[in-house]
Amino acid sequence: MAEALGMNVIFYDSAEKLALGNATRMPTLEALLAEADVVTLHVDGRAGNQGFFGREQFEAMKHGAHFLNLSRGFIVDVDALREGLESGAIGGAAIDVFPEEPKKKGDPFESGLQNVPNVILTPHIGGSTEEAQRDIGIFVATRLRDYVGKGSTSLSVNLPNLQARPAVGLAPHRAPARQHPRCPRGRQPRVCGAPRQH
Known part of the structure; x- marks a missing residue:
């Protein structure tokens, strides 16, 4: 989608992954953060990823770059993000996942990113x-x-x-032929002496 918008896509992954489209793999997360104008996170929800993106990563980002977290709320240090936004080091952010989210309609919503002018907050639907x-x-x-x-x-x-892979050398499965009730096993009605119709 980013390529369709005219962006050059770079990515970093801790696992070996083939690039999609014309994306370029970066050798380290730090190398990606130093170059990207827009940083998006695509991280799963395993417990080990809690606090994955914090003050150190925000400080490594290109000055004025934008940040999007649409994966999991607990992987980002919200206070560090707010500081970066307020100082202008981070140009803007869009977030739709939060460490604490309303469980049902009518529950209050609170985030340390509320009332920050260069932030878009949307519900995590x-x-x-x-x-x-x-x-x-x-x-x-x-x-x-x-x-x-x-x-x-x-x-x-x-x-x-x-x-x-399909099995090699095996004949396809065929259902057994239906037996005529008066025929011995394996004989067809026309050759086993089925009574003629007069």
Whole structure:
């Protein structure tokens, strides 16, 4: 999507990942932060990622760069982000995930980023829209079909990416022929003496 907007995409990942489109892999997170005009986080919710992006990372960002966190609220030090925004070191931020989020309608919402003029805060609705729920249902059903029918685990979060190869040298499965009730096993009605119709 960023490429479609005319951006040159660079990325860093702790795991070996192939680049998508024309994206360029950076050798370290620090190298990425020093060069990127817009930094987006795509980090999962495992407990070890808590506080992943803090004061040190914000200070390593290019002066005036923008920051987006649309992954998990607890991976970012909100106080450090606010300081960077207020000092102008960070040009702006857009956030839709928060360390503490309302659980139900009517619950209060509080964030250390409220009332900061160069910040956009939006509700964390994720996959909760009608359209997203429909798409998720189709996606999951398709993945299950592919796993049962082809042994494919493509796009699975918790399994390695596998694709079963078709068995070599095996004849395709055929259902057994239906038996005529008066025929001995393995004989067809026309040759086993089934009574003629007069």
